[in-house]
Amino acid sequence: MRTTYRAATREALRAALRSDPRVFLMGEDVGRYGGSYAVSHGLLEEFGPERVRDTPLSESAFVGAGIGAALGGMRPIVEVMTVNFSLLALDQIVNNAATLRHMSGGQFSVPLVIRMATGAGRQLAAQHSHSLECWYAHIPGIRVVAPATVEDARGMLPAALALDDPVVIFEHASLYGLEGELADGAGPVPLVGAAVRRAGRHVTLISYGYSLHKALAAAEELLQGGIEAEVVDLRSLRPLDLETIVGSVRKTQRAVIVDEGWRTGSLAGEISASITEQAFYDLDAPVARVCTAEVPIPYAKQLEDAALPRVESIVAAARHLIGRG
């Protein structure tokens, strides 16, 4: 079935609300408005205001209430409009959701799913465009995933709801319109584990979220020049599937990491360090990173485009590693 990332996410929400009475959705404008990215459109009408709850603009309180409801036996799905807004709830996520299980000696767990949009590309400037996945991936006690395909958009949510841990799901806002094939009856997918989205033997392009599609486009372009790039989709940002990453790099002996986060202190840096630790002697060239320029995302289109990872820069980085740059 041909569908979109948005519709696949909505279908995942609908299926969860239908199958488990403990599940409810809350967040800003998820109900009557239909979701700021129209993901939850129609769910209020189907499930009613008790289970599809519009919240005040109180990120800390409604994320914290999600934690409390999870402690109280529910399986809440909390939607935060963007990762930039989630900073207002950082205390609840980092100090409470991530710590409660450990700090209580294993007595309590927090089966909470937090979904948020992330990323740039829509000229929304410096307070709606950032990619802070790395901040969350830094925190032990939470799991962080980034579905990049319609299959993962449909399948990661039920997989997250089946766990007793807090899971943060990052949905890149430029992906909602992505079209793809979804099998009839598609359901949960494994939450952890990277996926090789394209096989190749000359260089590994490692990415996640919307950048994955730039990496795939770059691989297509590289092939025109006879370079076969393998493309690894991280899928899970915490924990990272180092086995798949390192396995691919051992084979291709070259790695380019594509990350919409800023380079300094980035997930790309973490992955690069891990490759160096585990596959140093297999490398034919230093690990390369294509990240966002170190600037708050600007409004003007040409500036925003210049700040973000681009297909050309991925292609150039890969060619450089192979000595054809």
Added chain:
Amino acid sequence: MSPEQAVLPAPAADDSRAAAGHALALLRLMLLIRRFEEKAAELYSAGKIRGFLHLYIGEEAVAAGVMQTLGPDDAVVATYREHGQALARGISPGAIMAEMFGRANGCSRGRGGSMHLFDASRRFYGGYAIVGGGLPIAVGLALADKLQGRERVTACFFGDGAVAEGEFHESLNLASLWKLPVLFLCENNLYAMGTALARHQAQPDIALKAGAYDIAAEAVDGMDVVGVEAAARRAGDLVRREGRPFLLELRTYRFRAHSMYDPDLYRTKEEVDSWKQRDPIPRFRARLEQQELLTGGALEEMERVIEGEIAAAVVYAESGALEPVDDLLKDVYSPAPA
């Protein structure tokens, strides 16, 4: 009626024996908390307890009075100054002491320490050490009860300092908007660590703030255990009956410094002494003696029993195993589902 006049049920009533027993239990609980805290301070000085230690001495009437009004199905959310609430909720002195010793038999298996006491069996959802951080959790616990049709109350303790946090305002608004059964309990001890209430609140009348969120509120003398219990019962009944939140402000005072690190330079000795004149324990004891509910030797016997309990708690803590370092990473994540 002033809290002083809010007397116990008349001794002549049929339930006079129960009333007397209840009064003695309140006194005993307050004494247990006081003596436990004194011992904790001593053990801190001896190096047995480390980290931060925030003592409850002076505020015992609040935890003792409020906790009488909660049932086993109700939930408690507390702060980093929560030994009193934990004891009043029935967590054993040994399990709390062992937690402060960092032992595996502590109520959080040595992972939390003084500021993070938990007990699932008593629905004690912990001490929160980010001021205000427990309020949204309490709102969520109450939301879970409402969604599952359970008639329970979530009692949420926090201090006057928390009133300055956005989470206080966000949580009161959300609880009122969604009609959730949260009993908000502000333990106003007049200081946010070292900053006096009047120096951090433009409007220092905390109970008044509830009106902005359409929440009923009351302020009571937190140094009078009978008044506290009566007010908490009224408030809790309303929360239970109407399924709406209530803000109860309990005006109290801590006799000791904020923590063991605090040189206590921001209060005068005269101020502290004047509050000590209102010490909830001698005050309640005098009342029981006056009503002839506490007679010859009973107090001494009570003290003797408590001393034994606390000594046993220390032995329990001392003898607790150390959690093996191999288990360092345990309980960061849940086991994967089968």
